Amino acid sequence: MAMAADADAVSPRERYRSQVRADIKARAWEQIAKAGATGLSLNAIAKELGMSGPALYRYFGSRDELITELIRDTYRGLADTFRAAADSGAGIGGLAHALRRWALDDPQRYFLVYGTPVPGYQAPADITGIAQEIMAALLDVCAAAEPEAPPSASAGFTAHLSQHREWAGGHPAPPGVLRRALAFWTRMHGVLSLELAGHFTGMGFDQDRLFDAEVAELASGR
Amino acid sequence: MAMAADADAVSPRERYRSQVRADIKARAWEQIAKAGATGLSLNAIAKELGMSGPALYRYFGSRDELITELIRDTYRGLADTFRAAADSGAGIGGLAHALRRWALDDPQRYFLVYGTPVPGYQAPADITGIAQEIMAALLDVCAAAEPEAPPSASAGFTAHLSQHREWAGGHPAPPGVLRRALAFWTRMHGVLSLELAGHFTGMGFDQDRLFDAEVAELASGR
DNA sequence: TGCTGGCGTTAGAAGCTATAACAAACATGA
DNA sequence: TCATGTTTGTTATAGCTTCTAACGCCAGCA
Numbered sequence: 001m002a003m004a005a006d007a008d009a010v011s012p013r014e015r016y017r018s019q020v021r022a023d024i025k026a027r028a029w030e031q032i033a034k035a036g037a038t039g040l041s042l043n044a045i046a047k048e049l050g051m052s053g054p055a056l057y058r059y060f061g062s063r064d065e066l067i068t069e070l071i072r073d074t075y076r077g078l079a080d081t082f083r084a085a086a087d088s089g090a091g092i093g094g095l096a097h098a099l100r101r102w103a104l105d106d107p108q109r110y111f112l113v114y115g116t117p118v119p120g121y122q123a124p125a126d127i128t129g130i131a132q133e134i135m136a137a138l139l140d141v142c143a144a145a146e147p148e149a150p151p152s153a154s155a156g157f158t159a160h161l162s163q164h165r166e167w168a169g170g171h172p173a174p175p176g177v178l179r180r181a182l183a184f185w186t187r188m189h190g191v192l193s194l195e196l197a198g199h200f201t202g203m204g205f206d207q208d209r210l211f212d213a214e215v216a217e218l219a220s221g222r
Numbered sequence: 223m224a225m226a227a228d229a230d231a232v233s234p235r236e237r238y239r240s241q242v243r244a245d246i247k248a249r250a251w252e253q254i255a256k257a258g259a260t261g262l263s264l265n266a267i268a269k270e271l272g273m274s275g276p277a278l279y280r281y282f283g284s285r286d287e288l289i290t291e292l293i294r295d296t297y298r299g300l301a302d303t304f305r306a307a308a309d310s311g312a313g314i315g316g317l318a319h320a321l322r323r324w325a326l327d328d329p330q331r332y333f334l335v336y337g338t339p340v341p342g343y344q345a346p347a348d349i350t351g352i353a354q355e356i357m358a359a360l361l362d363v364c365a366a367a368e369p370e371a372p373p374s375a376s377a378g379f380t381a382h383l384s385q386h387r388e389w390a391g392g393h394p395a396p397p398g399v400l401r402r403a404l405a406f407w408t409r410m411h412g413v414l415s416l417e418l419a420g421h422f423t424g425m426g427f428d429q430d431r432l433f434d435a436e437v438a439e440l441a442s443g444r
Numbered sequence: 445t446g447c448t449g450g451c452g453t454t455a456g457a458a459g460c461t462a463t464a465a466c467a468a469a470c471a472t473g474a
Numbered sequence: 475t476c477a478t479g480t481t482t483g484t485t486a487t488a489g490c491t492t493c494t495a496a497c498g499c500c501a502g503c504a
Contacts, residue, residue: 017450037338043490051453054452054493063491114421118261119256119257119258119330154435154439156431160431164426166426186416187408204389210379212376213380235480239482273483449502450501458491461489462490464487472477472478
């Protein structure tokens with residue numbers, strides 16, 4: 001109320017518009033959480049919001065455009081989560097558990113990014129930019145872990161990475177750190193996606209402990 | 223011609239029926255390969271086969287039923303691949319590369335089994351039975367690898383497995399082997415699914431070598 | 445006050461899954 | 475050989491989807 005600076009004067013129209021867009025996205029997330037991205041229906045969302053079908057196309061040009069926006073938000077959220085964990089000095093284990101919490105919080109959101117790709121789809125350029133942010137935070141954390149990793153069974157690949165490191169942006173991490181970051185990515189995704197997809201249900205063991213074990217082996221040198 | 227034993231006398235009707243079913247599945251696989259499981263259209267398949275829409279429902283009760291059948295066939299094929307690799311004395315590395323070849327051969331087929339789960343879907347009981355076969359073959363291979371795995375960073379979880387091993391069926395493998403089989407599953411799936419989903423494209427490094435590296439670290443004790 | 449741009453509406457095309465009702469072909473028993 | 479019943483195909487139809495087109499209205503701005 002006291003912050004009546006009109007510097008950020010948004011027209012009431014824009015205000016309304018972004019409000020409706022947010023409502024639509026909120027409903028979309030509900031639908032995705034309970035039926036997956038496949039089960040997302042623009043029609044159903046419109047009806048839920050009290051407006052009739054095609055009105056929704058004033059806010060999102062197509063179903064794909066809405067989903068792309070959700071994917072973008074998801075990348076953004078994951079990047080923020082990673083950045084926060086990295087800046088708070090969390091180690092590899094801390095980052096891993098932050099990732100798992102984020103994933104378990106809404107499995108379908110995780111699958112929106114790391115799930116089955118639809119063959120034709122190409123993510124817009126700005127999304128791959130956010131993906132770079134995620135990688136940067138991961139590299140920061142890996143670089144801050146114990147400086148010298150014990151010689152690994154894959155020394156050859158680590159050497160290969162020293163000559164193919166463009167994907168790390170300008171990050172100054174040595175190849176061993178690059179290798180560790182890749183291992184973090186592949187292994188955490190491996191356990192997590194199987195867990196989220198329910199492939200472990202009914203197997204009897206404690207899924208928390210499996211994840212912790214995999215984190216321990218990743219963090220303990222190797 | 224010489225094998226005119228009428229023991230396996232299938233009525234020409236059944237013969238025709240199973241032929242049409244096979245045709246339908248073949249077209250379905252084409253569609254899935256090029257547009258993913260989401261893009262599978264019964265109508266389009268029917269038209270391709272020269273019959274009109276609803277005729278297809280004589281052969282598959284519903285879209286879900288067809289997809290379930292494809293999933294079943296996929297599990298069956300993967301189980302056979304694993305069994306063959308295991309029986310041919312392939313080690314952990316051999317099994318891993320057999321898996322990767324099988325996956326790269328048709329990525330969407332891989333995702334049909336290990337991709338984004340649709341929230342409501344529950345696989346029929348016989349499919350989980352085939353999944354058990356896959357696990358058994360994996361356990362065989364892991365058991366045949368070096369008998370004693372070095373002490374790992376996750377000894378606690380291995381101990382936990384010794385008391386939660388029902389999922390291994392009656393397999394006599396010691397807990398360390400169970401641990402290794404789980405690691406095989408999660409790690410190979412981690413690298414593979416990221417590779418198949420295209421998350422590594424444009425990163426510049428050699429994806430074969432990443433896979434080999436991960437296999438090497440898995441096989442080299444730990 | 446009057447104009448214009450954004451918003452919401454209904455109508456409709458084209459696609460999909462799936463069911464119902466009906467016709468033809470086929471296999472088999474009397 | 476003829477009749478019966480099963481199996482396979484057809485068209486029609488309901489109900490859903492995405493998305494375009496044409497129209498009316500109303501709010502905000504000059």
